[in-house]
Amino acid sequence: MPFKISDVVAPGTLARREQPVLPVPGALVLRPWKAADASAVYEAFQDPVIQRWHARVAESESEALGWIESWRKAWADERDAYWAIADAATDAVVGRAALRQITLPEGQAEVAYWTMPLARGRGVAPRAVQALSRWAFDEVGLHRLELTHATANEASCRVASKTGFAAEGTKRSALLHADGWHDMHLHARIAGDAEVA
Template identity: 60%
Template sequence: MPYTTAPVLPPGTLSRSPQPVLPTGDGLVLRPWRGRDVAAVHEAFQDPLMHQWHIRRSDSEAEVAGWIEGWEKEWEGERDAQWAVVDADSDRLLGRVALRSIHLVDGLAKVAYWTTAAARGQGVATRATATLTRWAFEEIGFHRLELLHAVANEPSCRVAEKAGFALEGVKRSAALHQDGWHDMHLHGRVRGD
């Protein structure tokens, strides 16, 4: 069935080029995932705070290797795009930032992130999110980005606000975590904000 409007972003907008490396300009780099990141990701997912706010856990490095293989392929499918957030000098893993649930026709995606325990409180998630957002709007041409987090996750709310995402509302009982159903804050940012 044809649409009454042209796609905001045509198919191939992402996949026609290799996934880019995005420097933040202040000591971080967003880069595609690599096989050598397996041990660091597995270690990050042993942190109890990750289990509190994320629905996945890592039981083995072999499992994480499968995740990374999938993350590397997501760019081609243009449904998700994931970056490792690393220290620009040492390439030490500090976190992850992603565009999830990409819908090119509407120019829409959801921003997601996590940081390692050692990187928390240093502005890593905010800087990575701001860099990814700038690239998505200015280089690619997305129209809208959304960001969801548990209402109880106040640090994530601060990241969203500092990265320019306005709080738009609460999605009641919208995400199941290990401790039960969570209300989720919906933040949004539109190109030109």
């Protein structure tokens, strides 16, 4: 039986091109991860706030290197895509931005991010999310980007609000963290939604 709806984005659209480097306002870039970033990733995951909101803890730089290798490989399978947020001048890692749960035929993905403790409070995550969202909508052709965070994670909620991800509701008891089940706010942006300045 023929499909009545064609793919929103054709499979292969990501895999057949190189993962791009995307400029981010404020002298930052989104760039693919490098093996040399392992120490920065290890350092980031020593932060108790990152540990609070992530299921995994890096116990060594070599474990962080293994994560980086999996992030680099993820591009080819078009399911997840991970970028380092880096200083454009020094190339130092200040955070991570990602598209996860990508479904090209349905035109959807989920946005995720963290920033290094010393980089926080300067709008790094919002600017990276804006740049990544613009690329996902305008260059890839995705239709809907979701962003979820624990309701207790107020800093993440601020990132969602500042980047125009409209609040759509609360998913009750939707994610298990080390301290128990958390309610999650669901935010989303649709292609064509007005950008927040």
